[in-house]
Structure formats: C-alpha cells, structure tokens
Amino acid sequence: xxxxxxxxxxxxxxxxxxxxxxxxxxxxxxxxxxxxxxxxxxxxxxxxxxxxxxxxxxxxxxxxxxxxxxxxxxxxxxxxxxxxxxxxxxxxxxxxxxxxxxxxxxxxxxxxxxxxxxxxxxxxxxxxxxxxxxxxxxxxxxxxxxxxxxxxxxxxxxxxxxxxxxxxxxxxxxxxxxxxxxxxxxxxxxxxxxxxxxxxxxxxxxxxxxxxxxxxxxxxxxxxxxxxxxxxxxxxxxxxxxxxxxxxxxxxxxxxxxxxxxxxxxxxxxxxxxxxxxxxxxxxxxx
Amino acid sequence: xxxxxxxxxxxxxxxxxxxxxxxxxxxxxxxxxxxxxxxxxxxxxxxxxxxxxxxxxxxxxxxxxxxxxxxxxxxxxxxxxxxxxxxxxxxxxxxxxxxxxxxxxxxxxxxxxxxxxxxxxxxxxxxxxxxxxxxxxxxxxxxxxxxxxxxxxxxxxxxxxxxxxxxxxxxxxxxxxxxxxxxxxxxxxxxxxxxxxxxxxxxxxxxxxxxxxxxxxxxxxxxxxxxxxxxxxxxxxxxxxxxxxxxxxxxxxxxxxxxxxxxxxxxxxxxxxxxxxxxxxxxxxxxxxxxxxxxxxxxxxxxxxxxxxxxxxxxxxxxxxxxxxxxxxxxxxxxxxxxxxxxxxxxxxxxxxxxx
Numbered sequence: 001x002x003x004x005x006x007x008x009x010x011x012x013x014x015x016x017x018x019x020x021x022x023x024x025x026x027x028x029x030x031x032x033x034x035x036x037x038x039x040x041x042x043x044x045x046x047x048x049x050x051x052x053x054x055x056x057x058x059x060x061x062x063x064x065x066x067x068x069x070x071x072x073x074x075x076x077x078x079x080x081x082x083x084x085x086x087x088x089x090x091x092x093x094x095x096x097x098x099x100x101x102x103x104x105x106x107x108x109x110x111x112x113x114x115x116x117x118x119x120x121x122x123x124x125x126x127x128x129x130x131x132x133x134x135x136x137x138x139x140x141x142x143x144x145x146x147x148x149x150x151x152x153x154x155x156x157x158x159x160x161x162x163x164x165x166x167x168x169x170x171x172x173x174x175x176x177x178x179x180x181x182x183x184x185x186x187x188x189x190x191x192x193x194x195x196x197x198x199x200x201x202x203x204x205x206x207x208x209x210x211x212x213x214x215x216x217x218x219x220x221x222x223x224x225x226x227x228x229x230x231x232x233x234x235x236x237x238x239x240x241x242x243x244x245x246x247x248x249x250x251x252x253x254x255x256x257x258x259x260x261x262x263x264x265x266x267x268x269x270x271x272x273x274x275x276x277x278x279x280x281x282x283x284x285x286x287x
Numbered sequence: 288x289x290x291x292x293x294x295x296x297x298x299x300x301x302x303x304x305x306x307x308x309x310x311x312x313x314x315x316x317x318x319x320x321x322x323x324x325x326x327x328x329x330x331x332x333x334x335x336x337x338x339x340x341x342x343x344x345x346x347x348x349x350x351x352x353x354x355x356x357x358x359x360x361x362x363x364x365x366x367x368x369x370x371x372x373x374x375x376x377x378x379x380x381x382x383x384x385x386x387x388x389x390x391x392x393x394x395x396x397x398x399x400x401x402x403x404x405x406x407x408x409x410x411x412x413x414x415x416x417x418x419x420x421x422x423x424x425x426x427x428x429x430x431x432x433x434x435x436x437x438x439x440x441x442x443x444x445x446x447x448x449x450x451x452x453x454x455x456x457x458x459x460x461x462x463x464x465x466x467x468x469x470x471x472x473x474x475x476x477x478x479x480x481x482x483x484x485x486x487x488x489x490x491x492x493x494x495x496x497x498x499x500x501x502x503x504x505x506x507x508x509x510x511x512x513x514x515x516x517x518x519x520x521x522x523x524x525x526x527x528x529x530x531x532x533x534x535x536x537x538x539x540x541x542x543x544x545x546x547x548x549x550x551x552x553x554x555x556x557x558x559x560x561x562x563x564x565x566x567x568x569x570x571x572x573x574x575x576x577x578x579x580x581x582x583x584x585x586x587x588x589x590x591x592x593x594x595x596x597x598x599x600x601x602x603x604x605x606x607x608x609x610x611x612x613x614x615x616x617x618x619x620x621x622x623x624x625x626x627x628x629x630x631x632x633x634x635x636x637x638x639x640x641x642x643x
Contacts, residue, residue: 186389
C-alpha cells in the first residue's frame with residue numbers, strides 16, 4: 001500500500017503511544033483470562049487442607065497425589081481417548097462437509113441456495129437443550145446411544161453451519177478467475193476446488209478446523225445426554241466430579257481433571273499457533 | 288489453430304438481454320479485438336466463447352464443432368485474465384505446466400515446453416519463484432506463458448494490460464503483437480482501449496450496448512466509421528462533432544447561428560446533420576471556418592489547439608509547431624474526403640462536445 005510520509009515524527013510518537021496502550025490492554029486482558037486457569041492449576045496441586053485455608057495460600061507444598069490417582073483410573077484415560085476421537089472426528093467431518101457446502105454457497109448459482117444457507121445458520125438459534133433429548137431418543141432407537149459416531153454427528157449439527165459460513169466468506173474473497181482459469185486449464189469444478197481452492201485456503205481451513213475441534217473438545221451438554229460409559233468425554237467426567245458432593249466438593253479432583261482436559265488443547269494450540277494466527281490474518285486477503 | 292464462428296449469439300440475465308444477436312466469423316490465425324465502452328458486453332461475449340458463461344441462444348463454433356455445451360476444459364482454448372489469475376501456491380514453472388499436467392502430458396515434455404515458453408517470454412530466471420515475488424509485468428508474462436505452453440486452438444485475452452502502468456502497457460502490447468506474429472494462433476482480444484485494439488488487431492469489432500456497431504480492419508474504422516459512435520470511439524484525441532440544420536445542401540447552420548460552408552454537399556439532403564472532423568484533419572488556412580483559440584498545448588512533434596467555433600469547443604492537432612496564441616482568430620478548412628456526416632438523431636454522444 002502506498003503511504004504518504006507526512007509528519008514522520010508525529011506519526012512515530014503516535015505509534016509509540018499506541019504501543020503502550022496496546023501492551024497495557026494486552027496484559028490486562030491476558031490476566032483476566034489467565035487468572036482462573038492459574039487458580040485451577042494451583043488448586044490441583046494442593047492438598048485438601050490447603051485448599052480451604054483463608055486467606056488462600058499462595059505458597060504450599062505441592063502434591064501430585066490427585067493427578068496420580070485420577071490418571072490411573074481407567075475411566076479417565078478412556079474418556080481422554082474418547083474426547084480425542086470425538087473432537088478429531090467432529091472437526092474433520094465438519095470441515096469437509098462445511099467447506100464444500102460453503103464453497104457451493106459462495107460460487108455456484110443455485111435457486112434458493114442463500115435461503116437454504118440462512119436456514120442452516122438459523123438452526124443454530126435453537127437452544128441445544130431442546131435438541132439434546134430428541135437426539136437421544138433417535139439415537140437410542142437406532143441403537144446408536146453411547147457411540148462415538150453419535151456424538152460426532154451431534155457436534156456436526158452445530159459445527160457445520162459455523163464452518164460453512166466462515167468458509168463461505170473466505171471463498172467469496174478469493175478471485176473467481178482462479179477457478180475459471182483452472183477450469184480452462186483442464187479441471188472440472190471439483191478439480192478446481194481440490195487442486196486450486198483448497199491449497200490456497202489451507203490457512204483458513206486449518207484455523208477453522210482447530211476452532212471446531214476445540215469446540216467439540218469442551219462440549220458438555222450433548223456428551224452428557226448422548227453418552228453413558230463407553231463414549232463419554234472429559235467434560236462429562238468433570239461434571240460427574242462436580243456433582244459428587246457427598247463429602248463436600250472435591251476441589252482437588254475437579255481442578256486436576258480440569259487441568260488434564262485443558263493441557264492437550266494448550267499443547268495443540270501451541271503447535272498450530274503459526275497456522276492459527278496466519279489463518280485469522282489471511283482470511284480477508286486474496287490468495 | 289482454428290476458426291471461431293458466432294452465429295446470432297444472445298445472452299440474457301433473467302429478463303434482461305445484454306447481447307442482442309452477435310454474428311462474427313473469425314478466420315484461422317486472425318487477431319480480432321473486441322472493443323467498446325464498459326458494459327457493452329465484450330467481456331461477456333469472450334467469457335461465452337471460453338465457456339464460462341452459458342449461451343442463451345445462438346451458436347458458438349470453434350473449428351467446425353458447436354461448443355455451446357462443451358465444458359471450458361474441452362474447448363482447447365487458453366485465456367489470459369485481467370488480474371492474471373496465477374495460482375498463488377505454485378511457482379512459475381508449475382503455473383505454466385499446470386494445464387499440461389491436467390492433460391497428462393509426459394513430464395519431460397512439460398518441462399521442455401515450459402522452458403521454451405520461458406525463453407520466449409524471458410522468464411527463465413524466474414521459473415522457481417512464486418507469483419507474489421513477481422512484479423506486475425512479470426506476472427503478466429507468466430499468464431501469457433501459461434497460455435502459450437498449451438498451444439491451444441484459440442487465445443482469449445480479457446483486458447490483459449489494464450493493470451499495468453502506461454509504459455509497461457506499451458511494451459507488453461508490442462510483445463503480444465510479436466507473439467502473435469510468431470505463433471499465428473487465432474486470437475480474440477477484449478479491451479476498452481481503442482489504441483490497443485487498433486495497434487494489435489487485424490480486425491477490430493466495435494461493440495456498444497450489446498450489438499456490433501462496426502467491424503473491419505483498424506484503418507477502415509478510422510477512415511470510414513459508419514456511425515457517430517464508432518467515429519467518436521476510434522481515434523485519439525477523439526473526433527470533433529458539430530451538429531446543426533442544413534440551410535442549403537452544403538451549408539450547415541450551428542445552434543448559435545454560425546454558418547459553415549461544407550467542403551462537400553450532403554448526398555442524402557437531410558435537414559439536420561452532424562458533421563465529424565478528426566483533430567488532425569483540420570487545416571489552418573487564410574480563409575474558412577472562423578474559430579478563436581483558447582488553449583495551445585505543444586508536445587514538440589505536434590501541437591494541440593483547443594478553439595471555440597460557433598459555441599462548440601473543438602480540438603485541432605497540427606504537425607510541428609504553430610504561432611497561434613490564446614485569443615487569436617484562426618480560420619479552418621477540412622478536405623472534402625476527410626469530413627464525415629452523420630444523422631443527428633444517431634449521434635447522441637455528440638452532445639458531450641457541444642456547448643462546452
């Protein structure tokens with residue numbers, strides 16, 4: 001972009017001022033978001049006696065006993081595996097279906113396509129709780145209760161509209177001539193999509209995939225209703241511990257299992273953050 | 288290589304017809320420019336030939352095959368887009384070889400053809416670069432390279448030079464012309480720039496409002512424009528128009544009452560006529576139409592004079608230099624064979640130069 005270099009000094013000063021404001025705001029927002037996480041992680045290393053002291057202790061002898069106990073429990077390990085299966089399954093399925101339908105909405109002239117797309121989006125306006133019970137009844141009737149695939153499909157009901165509309169706006173921003181050129185060069189519509197559009201849209205597709213997977217990872221309501229033992233996920237385990245108040249709330253267990261749930265997401269996000277940031281920033285620009 | 292025939296081609300979007308029956312024969316190896324103002328339908332027509340837009344009615348033939356329902360990939364055409372449409376994730380080599388790869392041409396042959404095209408266009412050193420690391424002119428060349436490696440039946444160009452700066456545009460124009468002379472591939476070239484159309488094409492098709500106004504070799508359009516629209520569109524600076532009433536078969540009275548003795552009578556003896564004179568065809572003389580100089584713009588090789596003639600502002604182009612100064616009275620004559628006459632009714636654009 002052409003920028004006229006007027007009053008460089010003033011511009012520099014304004015830039016500097018903006019920088020300070022941004023740093024302060026960034027730190028404040030980070031603290032706001034990270035404090036509960038910090039508190040959770042800290043509590044998970046405390047013994048029961050340390051948890052209930054007032055004022056709360058910042059320094060204490062950490063214990064790994066809660067982690068040791070819960071990581072040895074078969075149901076927790078199985079739920080962790082279940083969560084991975086369901087999050088990856090729902091993320092991948094929704095990105096495949098959502099991206100293709102988003103492309104169709106962006107490019108292919110179909111009568112009523114826009115209305116149809118809006119209806120799909122509007123379906124997200126229905127409170128999930130209203131859907132959970134009917135879904136359970138359908139799943140049971142089909143013999144699919146407590147199966148991974150059930151949860152994956154249930155998650156797709158809210159992930160696909162999200163992916164579809166996100167990817168639609170991404171595809172709309174790409175120049176149409178790219179596909180036209182590919183189609184003249186010997187591709188069918190599908191060929192142009194997979195050979196040209198998908199590679200160009202990789203950052204957008206990946207960041208959408210990551211968000212979808214995180215949404216599926218942390219979902220509680222459907223997991224609670226649609227699964228029982230075999231396919232149930234980590235959020236269900238946390239809810240179970242939170243609900244088990246026979247001997248008072250088991251804060252150590254709750255925070256330890258919470259931490260176990262969050263850590264894979266954090267590691268994953270760190271691994272893909274390059275893609276995530278690039279994808280978010282690239283969204284509006286041409287390929 | 289191949290001929291292209293359009294037979295009464297029409298295009299509608301819903302109930303709006305944008306192309307009203309275009310018929311055109313393009314000979315094998317010919318370079319045809321479609322030119323016209325924006326919205327005249329020239330790009331739509333080109334996209335229909337490419338197969339990117341449906342044909343509402345009529346037939347499009349490439350060679351002796353009707354291609355109305357043939358997919359773009361099966362028409363054996365190559366197209367260069369205004370924004371180049373290079374694949375951003377592929378380097379220059381892969382961009383140029385993509386079409387051949389789709390056709391399962393052996394790898395060694397793709398490599399040879401890409402290298403050859405790269406050599407023709409001076410892109411050898413850039414083959415491993417991504418499009419974003421290229422300048423506008425280089426991208427333009429890659430887009431052309433992508434077309435020529437294909438060795439297609441027909442080249443289609445959609446305003447390929449519009450995104451370049453003026454100097455590069457002139458240079459690329461020569462390169463396109465040279466390329467056509469070298470390859471001899473049938474070429475259809477869309478542009479809104481009449482200079483581009485005139486300099487490049489064997490034949491120019493002037494379009495306006497979804498119809499062909501006139502087609503012919505460039506100089507024929509310049510010398511014998513059939514309508515005032517073509518007369519106004521072709522030539523730079525544009526033709527001057529003077530409209531008025533004929534008081535005699537060879538005397539035109541302008542709106543302000545100025546009477547001009549025409550060098551030739553109106554053969555059709557109309558009562559209202561608009562005459563057209565190109566700026567370069569006025570002759571400064573001791574006798575003739577009276578005008579007052581208002582602006583003098585010398586460029587060295589020629590001088591452009593803007594003058595007032597009976598309420599109209601007219602442009603005069605004289606070779607070399609002149610002593611004329613603003614405020615001077617001058618006299619103008621026009622050789623009989625260089626004056627054009629049009630029905631006033633058919634010359635709506637003329638209003639633009641009146642009462643300026």
